[in-house]
Amino acid sequence: MMTDLGDLLNRTTALALAYLESAGERPVAPPASMEQLVADLGGELPAGPGDPAEVVGSRARAADPGLVVANAGRYFGFVEGGALAAALAADWLTSTWDQNAALFVLSPAATAAEEVCRRWLCDLLGLPPGASAGFTTGGQMANLTGLAAGRHHVLQAAGWDVEADGLFGAPEITVVVGEERHATIDRALRFLGLGDRRVTVVPADGQGRLRVSALAGALGTGPAIVCAQAGNVNTGAFDPVGEVCEVVHERGAWVHVDGAFGLWAAAVPALRHLTEGVERADSWATDGHKWLNVPYDSGFVFCAHPDSHRAAMRVSAAYLLQTGSRNGVDWSPESSRRARVFPVWAALRSLGRTGVAAMVERSCAQARRFAGILAADDAVTVLNDVVLNQVLVGVGDDDRTRAVAAAVQAEGVTWLGTTVWQGHPAIRISVSDHATTDADVAVAADALLRAVHG
Numbered sequence: 468m469m470t471d472l473g474d475l476l477n478r479t480t481a482l483a484l485a486y487l488e489s490a491g492e493r494p495v496a497p498p499a500s501m502e503q504l505v506a507d508l509g510g511e512l513p514a515g516p517g518d519p520a521e522v523v524g525s526r527a528r529a530a531d532p533g534l535v536v537a538n539a540g541r542y543f544g545f546v547e548g549g550a551l552a553a554a555l556a557a558d559w560l561t562s563t564w565d566q567n568a569a570l571f572v573l574s575p576a577a578t579a580a581e582e583v584c585r586r587w588l589c590d591l592l593g594l595p596p597g598a599s600a601g602f603t604t605g606g607q608m609a610n611l612t613g614l615a616a617g618r619h620h621v622l623q624a625a626g627w628d629v630e631a632d633g634l635f636g637a638p639e640i641t642v643v644v645g646e647e648r649h650a651t652i653d654r655a656l657r658f659l660g661l662g663d664r665r666v667t668v669v670p671a672d673g674q675g676r677l678r679v680s681a682l683a684g685a686l687g688t689g690p691a692i693v694c695a696q697a698g699n700v701n702t703g704a705f706d707p708v709g710e711v712c713e714v715v716h717e718r719g720a721w722v723h724v725d726g727a728f729g730l731w732a733a734a735v736p737a738l739r740h741l742t743e744g745v746e747r748a749d750s751w752a753t754d755g756h757k758w759l760n761v762p763y764d765s766g767f768v769f770c771a772h773p774d775s776h777r778a779a780m781r782v783s784a785a786y787l788l789q790t791g792s793r794n795g796v797d798w799s800p801e802s803s804r805r806a807r808v809f810p811v812w813a814a815l816r817s818l819g820r821t822g823v824a825a826m827v828e829r830s831c832a833q834a835r836r837f838a839g840i841l842a843a844d845d846a847v848t849v850l851n852d853v854v855l856n857q858v859l860v861g862v863g864d865d866d867r868t869r870a871v872a873a874a875v876q877a878e879g880v881t882w883l884g885t886t887v888w889q890g891h892p893a894i895r896i897s898v899s900d901h902a903t904t905d906a907d908v909a910v911a912a913d914a915l916l917r918a919v920h921g
């Protein structure tokens with residue numbers, strides 16, 4: 468017999484609570500086998516309906532050995548972020564309400580929440596109050612959208628309508644990127660027909676910051692787009708965005724800022740200097756699922772030229788009833804879309820201005836703490852200036868660094884990622900989960916040092 472809905476949701480709440488309560492004790496990233504997980508989750512497609520409680524209860528347990536515990540304080544891989552209580556709860560309601568955020572007429576509530584969050588986010592991140600905003604799945608699509616707006620804008624200025632006529636026969640766009648740009652910039656350029664090989668690459672300094680001195684010579688005289696970065700994915704370093712804007716705008720070119728996590732420094736009075744001049748750029752990408760600590764997935768794109776933003780994204784059909792002052796479909800590449808703004812709204816509303824600042828600042832203090840513990844050990848070298856939430860470390864030679872990272876990852880007490888920095892493997896630590904405590908940092912640093920000396 469089918470379970471009734473109330474009973475199912477109560478049981479699901481109990482499952483969720485049990486997971487969250489045990490999360491701190493679970494191995495952070497259990498050694499999962501793809502074959503085993505596929506076998507446990509799979510088998511033959513059921514011939515007919517099953518009991519939802521059985522599906523969500525016992526069957527979902529099959530996913531358990533493959534769950535990475537990135538939201539309980541001891542996960543320092545990639546740049547993940549956890550999930551604030553209010554955001555998690557709002558995410559549940561988002562599914563319950565099952566809103567489609569494409570059009571005002573499909574969800575006046577989601578559309579209004581997007582407008583409210585557009586204002587709040589521009590304010591927090593120090594962006595122009597009139598900037599347009601799109602709510603995307605993440606930084607990748609936000610970068611794509613910002614660069615699409617830039618492509619429209621610079622080609623329109625050159626008398627070319629790229630949306631109508633494509634790139635065949637269009638004036639060439641010079642695309643300039645920093646040597647240490649994120650891989651999603653290259654992918655966005657590929658999607659936009661701008662190519663990831665025909666870019667002009669400007670060298671970076673020892674922390675990964677684009678060298679502005681090399682920029683003017685790279686721009687040429689025609690339409691141009693420059694991709695700057697707020698927060699290098701390895702070091703956390705910031706390109707000097709204000710100086711970049713000065714040089715680039717003199718040539719009438721477009722500046723896009725990839726600030727997937729680094730843009731949040733603008734929300735912290737003590738860190739705001741890192742993003743100096745960022746408000747002068749033309750488009751910006753950042754994430755909610757990283758440092759705002761909302762559940763996956765959630766990203767934002769902002770644009771100082773709403774007309775170009777909309778021109779690059781717009782869609783029209785007789786049945787797509789566009790009413791009201793905002794329709795989400797105009798500002799992101801998707802059409803039908805989850806109302807992922809509700810967890811964003813809940814996170815911002817529950818934290819307020821000082822709460823956001825405290826959360827971001829705490830991660831940075833913990834990154835410095837992590838680096839301090841490690842630097843005190845002669846066997847470990849901290850490779851970057853810890854200006855934000857990223858710490859890079861080397862442990863002797865390349866093989867040793869790789870072996871230590873693998874040992875820490877296998878132990879399960881914490882999880883630290885790896886990268887290649889300036890030609891050598893490095894262990895990469897990112898602090899971005901609001902649930903991380905100073906004690907978690909001590910435990911994780913201890914796990915790393917045990918692997919070093921074990």
Ligand SMILES: Cc1ncc(COP(=O)(O)O)c(C=O)c1O
Pocket residue numbers: 545546604605606607608649651698699700725726727728754766
């Ligand atoms: C600097 C930077 N840009 C872009 C991205 C891509 O963001 P997402 O994974 O949300 O698409 C990341 C992700 O780590 C990043 O660190």
